[in-house]
Amino acid sequence: MRIWGLPSARATGVQAKLGQTMLKGFLERYPQYAPEPFHMLAIREGGMDEGPLMAIATGVEPHGIYVNFRQSSTYINHGFLAPLEFLLARHLSDNPRVREVNENGEWVEDPTETEIADALARLKSKAVPAVWPVIYREAEPRPGIPPGKHVWALPYGTLVKALVYRKDVFKRAGLDPERPPQDWSEFLDYCRRIKTLPNTFGSHLARGDHVSYYIYNFIVANGGRFMRRDPDGTWHAAFNTPAVAEAIYFTLRLMKEPYTIDGET
Numbered sequence: 001m002r003i004w005g006l007p008s009a010r011a012t013g014v015q016a017k018l019g020q021t022m023l024k025g026f027l028e029r030y031p032q033y034a035p036e037p038f039h040m041l042a043i044r045e046g047g048m049d050e051g052p053l054m055a056i057a058t059g060v061e062p063h064g065i066y067v068n069f070r071q072s073s074t075y076i077n078h079g080f081l082a083p084l085e086f087l088l089a090r091h092l093s094d095n096p097r098v099r100e101v102n103e104n105g106e107w108v109e110d111p112t113e114t115e116i117a118d119a120l121a122r123l124k125s126k127a128v129p130a131v132w133p134v135i136y137r138e139a140e141p142r143p144g145i146p147p148g149k150h151v152w153a154l155p156y157g158t159l160v161k162a163l164v165y166r167k168d169v170f171k172r173a174g175l176d177p178e179r180p181p182q183d184w185s186e187f188l189d190y191c192r193r194i195k196t197l198p199n200t201f202g203s204h205l206a207r208g209d210h211v212s213y214y215i216y217n218f219i220v221a222n223g224g225r226f227m228r229r230d231p232d233g234t235w236h237a238a239f240n241t242p243a244v245a246e247a248i249y250f251t252l253r254l255m256k257e258p259y260t261i262d263g264e265t
Helices: 014-029 050-057 069-077 084-092 113-125 129-135 167-172 184-195 208-214 216-221 242-256
Strands: 002-004 036-038 136-138 149-151 227-229 235-237
Touching: 069 129, 084 113, 084 149, 113 149, 129 136, 167 184, 184 242, 208 216, 216 242
Parallel strands: 002 036
Antiparallel strands: 136 149, 227 235
């Protein structure tokens, strides 16, 4: 198996060490597999999307790839992914013929409906409930893509955004280190007080091309969304709302608005 994203044996970071330990445990349990690392093609100044698409287009794609939720709709609707519950059912079945292929590369037999249902339940047990509707969903109706809902990709980690603050900086700014800001007004006030300290910033917000990603927590906290889905399943842009405008205005205040503390602007 060619797998994109295998941990490097030379890497020494905490995340790499964790990956190496997981891979070692997997190979000890399933010695019949021989995963090979795959390195995606890269374009100068390119993002993370070009490599997989170029590999798929040129016919040298790996057997397993990293898929995040943003990419998943494209991959699912273009037939790049195989439903995982079928593959897991083949692996777990007591019938060896479901793992055999004929001279044309076609499966000799398929798992039973019960085996597929059991595999689906096992995959669901590994998922955070809030993300299950994204994991288990229907592709657009297109030739060659299995109809109905399927598990197309399963996260190996869930991204969680949180506000992290330094207690020592809070103390230096005269703030209670055990009491983080409770609302936007306090957050703005705390940031401004911390900014008065020498060589210190009140908060860190990424800017540039990806600023919409980094301020999305403010938008969601205010009740806004970038996209919404109609009852018929159609997605549409949903950011033209007062809630989103208020969140953007708040982030602009954080970045741009002059203020005065102790007589100094």
